[in-house]
Amino acid sequence: MDGVFLNPDPAAVDPMVPRPFRIERRLREVDGCFTLHLKAVDGRPLPYKPGQFNMLYVFGVGEVAISISGDCRDLNTLVHTVREVGTVTRAMAKLKPGDCIGVRGPFGNPWPVEEAYGNDILFVTGTIGLAPLRPLVYEVLNRRDRFGKVVLCYGSRGTHDILYEPLLHQWRGRFDMQVHVTVHSAHAGYRGRVGSVANLVKIARFDPEQTTAYVCRSETMTRPAVQALHDRGVTSDRIYVTLERNMKCGVGFCGHCQMGGSFMCKDGPVYRYADIERIFTVREL
Amino acid sequence: MKRTVQESGVSHQRRAVIERDAVQALIDALGAEGYAVIGPRRRDGAIVYDPLTDAADLPWGWIDEQEGGRYRLHRDDRGAAFGHVVGPQSWKKYLYPPRQTLWTGRREGGGFTVETPQGPPPRYAFLGVRGCELAAIAVQDRVFGVVRHDGRSVGQQQYTDSGYAARRAAAFIVAVNCGRAAGTCFCDSIGTGPQAGPGYDLCLTELIGDGRHEFLVEAGSDRGAVLLDRLPARHAEGADLEAAAAVTEAARAGMGRRMEPDVAGLLARNLEHPRWDEVAGRCLSCANCTMVCPTCFCTTVEDTTDLTGDHVERWRRWDSCFTVDFSYIHGGSIRQGGASRYRQWMTHKLSSWYEQFGTSGCTGCGRCITWCPVGIDITEEARAIRASEGGASDGAD
Numbered sequence: 103m104d105g106v107f108l109n110p111d112p113a114a115v116d117p118m119v120p121r122p123f124r125i126e127r128r129l130r131e132v133d134g135c136f137t138l139h140l141k142a143v144d145g146r147p148l149p150y151k152p153g154q155f156n157m158l159y160v161f162g163v164g165e166v167a168i169s170i171s172g173d174c175r176d177l178n179t180l181v182h183t184v185r186e187v188g189t190v191t192r193a194m195a196k197l198k199p200g201d202c203i204g205v206r207g208p209f210g211n212p213w214p215v216e217e218a219y220g221n222d223i224l225f226v227t228g229t230i231g232l233a234p235l236r237p238l239v240y241e242v243l244n245r246r247d248r249f250g251k252v253v254l255c256y257g258s259r260g261t262h263d264i265l266y267e268p269l270l271h272q273w274r275g276r277f278d279m280q281v282h283v284t285v286h287s288a289h290a291g292y293r294g295r296v297g298s299v300a301n302l303v304k305i306a307r308f309d310p311e312q313t314t315a316y317v318c319r320s321e322t323m324t325r326p327a328v329q330a331l332h333d334r335g336v337t338s339d340r341i342y343v344t345l346e347r348n349m350k351c352g353v354g355f356c357g358h359c360q361m362g363g364s365f366m367c368k369d370g371p372v373y374r375y376a377d378i379e380r381i382f383t384v385r386e387l
Numbered sequence: 388m389k390r391t392v393q394e395s396g397v398s399h400q401r402r403a404v405i406e407r408d409a410v411q412a413l414i415d416a417l418g419a420e421g422y423a424v425i426g427p428r429r430r431d432g433a434i435v436y437d438p439l440t441d442a443a444d445l446p447w448g449w450i451d452e453q454e455g456g457r458y459r460l461h462r463d464d465r466g467a468a469f470g471h472v473v474g475p476q477s478w479k480k481y482l483y484p485p486r487q488t489l490w491t492g493r494r495e496g497g498g499f500t501v502e503t504p505q506g507p508p509p510r511y512a513f514l515g516v517r518g519c520e521l522a523a524i525a526v527q528d529r530v531f532g533v534v535r536h537d538g539r540s541v542g543q544q545q546y547t548d549s550g551y552a553a554r555r556a557a558a559f560i561v562a563v564n565c566g567r568a569a570g571t572c573f574c575d576s577i578g579t580g581p582q583a584g585p586g587y588d589l590c591l592t593e594l595i596g597d598g599r600h601e602f603l604v605e606a607g608s609d610r611g612a613v614l615l616d617r618l619p620a621r622h623a624e625g626a627d628l629e630a631a632a633a634v635t636e637a638a639r640a641g642m643g644r645r646m647e648p649d650v651a652g653l654l655a656r657n658l659e660h661p662r663w664d665e666v667a668g669r670c671l672s673c674a675n676c677t678m679v680c681p682t683c684f685c686t687t688v689e690d691t692t693d694l695t696g697d698h699v700e701r702w703r704r705w706d707s708c709f710t711v712d713f714s715y716i717h718g719g720s721i722r723q724g725g726a727s728r729y730r731q732w733m734t735h736k737l738s739s740w741y742e743q744f745g746t747s748g749c750t751g752c753g754r755c756i757t758w759c760p761v762g763i764d765i766t767e768e769a770r771a772i773r774a775s776e777g778g779a780s781d782g783a784d
Contacts, residue, residue, distance in 0.1 A: 202498035357685030363742025386727035
């Protein structure tokens with residue numbers, strides 16, 4: 103007991119208690135995905151930083167950790183893009199505008215932005231990985247003059263499941279941004295790029311010695327992405343990745359999201375790759 | 388942290404000796420202060436921590452025999468109240484209950500409202516907190532954000548579990564210095580016992596022999612000193628202090644096991660090791676070790692509804708990293724094999740705990756060894772990994 107006793111602030115918001123948010127809009131995305139625009143019932147906005155997540159609660163069903171997908175400068179609307187994969191997200195998919203869901207958050211370590219000032223920016227992502235990355239892309243474009251080249255490499259399974267496709271078109275139309283899209287497989291006669299996202303990293307134009315890369319992919323697909331970046335000469339200290347674990351609390355009490363000594367909910371989900379490189383390759387850690 | 392009574396301006400005695408029968412006076416005094424006294428009792432063939440109102444409820448004359456996978460109670464002629472060591476329960480049962488309601492919700496209009504349980508926290512007085520257990524409470528103080536720690540913290544945010552903090556702040560702690568060690572005890576090698584402290588309000592040392600049965604009582608806080616002042620006591624002589632020192636020395640000498648030194652680094656560099664598969668061959672993944680561990684804190688949540696679907700409750704209950712479900716995310720569990728689950732528990736407890744909280748998660752109480760149905764011994768596992776290193780690299784660190 104050599105530490106300092108903290109007096110819990112009784113007025114502080116209990117991080118374990120959800121706040122009701124009303125669904126303002128519901129957008130259909132690619133198959134199995136939808137986007138919710140939420141507004142706090144009590145009117146208090148929920149400020150967050152790109153890369154953070156919320157615990158979303160469906161009344162009577164349960165809670166899941168979902169990344170925030172909107173523009174962090176728009177405090178009035180909380181945006182979440184969700185894929186239906188489990189009990190809670192399937193129940194969430196059935197909700198309509200006017201319905202309420204519970205929100206706890208924001209939690210987690212955001213993507214660092216200031217650290218990349220002066221560098222080229224490389225986003226590497228695929229399928230629904232663009233959803234957690236979108237707030238960062240918005241933020242980088244908001245501060246566009248702070249960076250060199252801005253490159254987005256995106257891959258999906260096929261031509262039918264390119265997430266936020268209209269937005270990708272819009273970004274590709276900018277003169278100050280490169281957008282590369284590839285699909286894993288396509289119908290005969292498709293003239294776009296077919297292949298892996300790692301291949302996009304090979305062809306993208308950036309200065310490897312002055313590039314900050316943000317990788318938002320599944321754990322399995324993060325490996326080849328990081329390998330491709332290493333091959334181009336981007337070092338581990340300038341690569342940021344996100345990871346995923348089971349989460350019950352979001353504040354480091356439930357223990358579920360541990361990887362080695364880190365709690366993914368508060369030390370992650372964004373990590374500098376150099377910091378986790380040693381344990382990232384240990385199986386079943 | 389510890390202030391002497393003189394410094395605080397209270398002129399109460401810091402040390403005194405009370406008779407065996409004055410334990411009732413202690414329980415009564417705590418009760419009069421509004422505390423619910425919790426202490427050791429013999430129930431279902433084990434010493435458990437239950438509410439106490441009568442000193443006769445204490446397990447006078449019962450001691451425990453403990454070995455890997457073995458726990459038995461025996462009668463002992465000395466008739467000590469605290470002759471036993473530690474049983475299957477720890478104080479986290481009260482400070483961090485196995486099941487808690489986090490909040491309740493009600494559907495209202497198009498939305499819902501949420502309420503948290505209100506009311507003052509229970510005021511517990513824990514009677515018989517051992518050195519290893521006091522250390523375990525200090526560990527959980529860090530886990531739940533009640534005490535900030537100076538260790539390397541990778542965490543960006545500091546949260547406090549308000550329920551734990553409230554129960555912890557209200558608790559009065561009467562520690563006991565152990566007079567004997569069980570076969571599975573290894574607090575001496577961890578440095579948490581057998582001498583208890585700091586962190587108690589009062590500390591008892593049971594003095595038996597030469598026709599006497601008394602307790603040396605030491606105050607560790609102002610409120611402890613105030614309480615001690617109310618007990619029928621006599622001045623503590625030098626001989627009493629010597630007798631008390633001999634009591635803890637006896638426990639130290641009888642320590643059944645010891646933990647390898649520098650085990651944190653040892654495990655951190657052996658995340659891939661054949662021993663993990665070897666121990667997985669014996670481990671049943673039953674989760675007993677995590678349930679009896681006084682510092683294990685993992686929980687899961689349960690959402691329930693009534694039949695109308697309009698009233699919901701969210702519960703938190705203890706969970707264990709030994710279940711396959713524990714690490715489940717879409718697509719499957721991270722830790723599929725028993726080897727990775729045992730590795731998670733042991734390396735967390737002894738190694739990565741330092742990264743998270745600046746301290747070891749193990750206090751040497753030995754419960755995980757005693758209550759393992761197949762007697763897996765955390766000290767033996769550490770030793771085996773050390774031995775393999777010695778063969779490979781002359782033990783060079």
